[in-house]
Amino acid sequence: MAPETRGPAMHAFIASLYPICRSITGDGLRETLGRIGKHIPLTLYHVQSGKSVLDWTVPLEWNIRDAYVKNAAGERVIDFRAHNLHVVNYSLPVRAKMTLAELRPHLYTLPDQPDLIPYRTSYYTPTWGFCLAHNELVKLQEGEYEVCIDSMLAPGTLDYGECVLDGTCPDEVLISCHVCHPSLADDNLSGIAVALELAQRLQSTPHRLKYRFVFIPGTIGSITWLAYHQDAAQRVKHGLVLTCVGDAGGFRYKRSRRGNATIDRAVEHVLKHSGLAHQVIDFFPYGYDERQYCSPGFNLPVGCFMRSQHGTFPEYHTSADNLDFVRPQALGESLETLWRVVHVLENERTMLNLAPQGEPQLGKRGLYEGLGASADRRGYELALLWVLNQSDGTHSLLDIAGQAELPFDVIVRASDALVWAGLLKDANSP
Ligand code: ZN
Numbered sequence: 183m184a185p186e187t188r189g190p191a192m193h194a195f196i197a198s199l200y201p202i203c204r205s206i207t208g209d210g211l212r213e214t215l216g217r218i219g220k221h222i223p224l225t226l227y228h229v230q231s232g233k234s235v236l237d238w239t240v241p242l243e244w245n246i247r248d249a250y251v252k253n254a255a256g257e258r259v260i261d262f263r264a265h266n267l268h269v270v271n272y273s274l275p276v277r278a279k280m281t282l283a284e285l286r287p288h289l290y291t292l293p294d295q296p297d298l299i300p301y302r303t304s305y306y307t308p309t310w311g312f313c314l315a316h317n318e319l320v321k322l323q324e325g326e327y328e329v330c331i332d333s334m335l336a337p338g339t340l341d342y343g344e345c346v347l348d349g350t351c352p353d354e355v356l357i358s359c360h361v362c363h364p365s366l367a368d369d370n371l372s373g374i375a376v377a378l379e380l381a382q383r384l385q386s387t388p389h390r391l392k393y394r395f396v397f398i399p400g401t402i403g404s405i406t407w408l409a410y411h412q413d414a415a416q417r418v419k420h421g422l423v424l425t426c427v428g429d430a431g432g433f434r435y436k437r438s439r440r441g442n443a444t445i446d447r448a449v450e451h452v453l454k455h456s457g458l459a460h461q462v463i464d465f466f467p468y469g470y471d472e473r474q475y476c477s478p479g480f481n482l483p484v485g486c487f488m489r490s491q492h493g494t495f496p497e498y499h500t501s502a503d504n505l506d507f508v509r510p511q512a513l514g515e516s517l518e519t520l521w522r523v524v525h526v527l528e529n530e531r532t533m534l535n536l537a538p539q540g541e542p543q544l545g546k547r548g549l550y551e552g553l554g555a556s557a558d559r560r561g562y563e564l565a566l567l568w569v570l571n572q573s574d575g576t577h578s579l580l581d582i583a584g585q586a587e588l589p590f591d592v593i594v595r596a597s598d599a600l601v602w603a604g605l606l607k608d609a610n611s612p
Contacts, residue, residue: 187514188513188517192517193375193508193510196428202214203262204361205271206272206340207340207399208338210364211361214374215341221378223346226341227344229341230337230339231339235408235410236405240339240402241402243339243340244334246262246269246334247332249333250329251285253322254325254326254327259322260312265299267301267365267501269331270288270309271302271303272335273310274310275310275334281325282323282327285329288310288312290302291315292316295500296316297315297317299314301366308335315501340406345381346395347394348392351391353391353392354392354393354414355392355394355418355422356421356482356484357377357393357394357395358423358484359395359397360403361398361399361403362400365504367507367508371508376427376516376517377395380395380517380524394414394418398471401473401474404471405474408474408475408480415480418475418484420527421475421482421483422449424520425487426491427512428489428507428516429495429507432458432461433456433459433461434463434489435461436469436472436491439478440483441465443483443485445484445523446483447580448523448580450462451580451584456522458519469486469492472484529594530579530580531579532577532608532610533573533601534574535574535605535606536604536606537570537605538570549599549600561588562592564586564588565595568596569597572585573606573609579593
């Protein structure tokens with residue numbers, strides 16, 4: 183099935199996860215991992231609160247049953263049941279009666295986007311609060327309010343999941359997405375849906391590399407993963423953080439800290455030949471979990487693959503990042519683009535020309551035959567010459583594709599034909 187036809191299925195999966203109130207720990211996170219695990223083999227890890235992980239400590243587990251602010255008439259003027267963004271994520275429990283003036287410091291709005299509910303968290307600062315549309319705030323009358331956050335912060339676990347798909351060689355590809363945001367569709371759910379499809383597709387396709395998909399709460403999750411999986415981290419040859427891959431914006435790829443890792447060059451190459459709007463930007467030390475993977479003590483070749491970039495679009499971290507904001511078509515395009523990146527990683531290698539003195543005569547070996555008058559014939563013939571000329575053991579196929587300005591798959595086809603004709607071999611094979 184063509185990947186773009188999976189767009190509606192990915193959107194439906196996002197819709198099924200959207201109502202769950204997730205956080206960096208707790209039942210919502212476990213429920214989400216459970217639903218991912220229904221589709222792919224997922225190993226679950228549970229790390230106790232209080233455990234030291236690198237320079238951090240696994241926090242108390244947070245769960246919430248209900249939250250509201252009621253006016254004097256007993257009406258819920260702010261209601262967690264209507265939208266889980268209404269509660270500051272990780273709020274301490276509270277039950278109190280207070281005036282509007284007392285309540286006001288605990289209310290968060292976006293005056294410039296007065297119809298939207300903001301997304302706020304207080305993971306590492308014990309406090310409580312509510313988020314609401316600014317237009318709703320201005321309607322609140324003076325008087326006494328009943329405030330309830332029926333939440334619980336208690337020792338528990340931090341949970342994350344891993345799906346490992348073995349290949350024929352030990353080199354690993356890390357695909358990481360955060361699973362800790364509540365009802366936000368593009369920022370976290372789109373990454374989960376696309377990663378899940380990618381994993382399912384790899385399960386039914388022979389592959390050389392080993393793929394490790396990690397579904398983790400942001401920041402503390404990747405820190406915990408790095409603390410507990412240092413051996414796997416050392417085997418990561420290529421990695422991507424997936425986030426915000428469902429909106430209609432053009433692609434944006436943030437390079438790894440290394441800047442010229444194979445993954446960086448592979449994604450750049452695929453985007454360049456995709457015909458789709460895109461931008462490639464250098465690494466910077468904020469954003470998502472690439473911050474942890476690319477910390478200097480690990481410096482893993484992990485980039486961040488996005489469409490609209492976090493913090494730069496008006497729907498970001500608001501109630502407008504909803505099921506209308508993510509599009510089946512965009513999800514399908516993201517999946518298809520990532521599949522092409524996988525194709526590059528799978529086929530990237532360095533070859534050796536076995537007849538390097540002069541150009542070998544291609545016509546007598548049938549290498550110019552059987553191509554018909556296809557539009558890409560000229561490109562293919564050029565690819566044969568490029569591969570022969572550059573395969574001195576120091577240029578990989580991706581290097582050659584870049585130099586020749588030809589799509590990687592044309593270079594691979596030329597390389598395969600030259601191997602078949604006995605003119606080329608893998609530089610690393612005996
Ligand atoms: Zn976010």
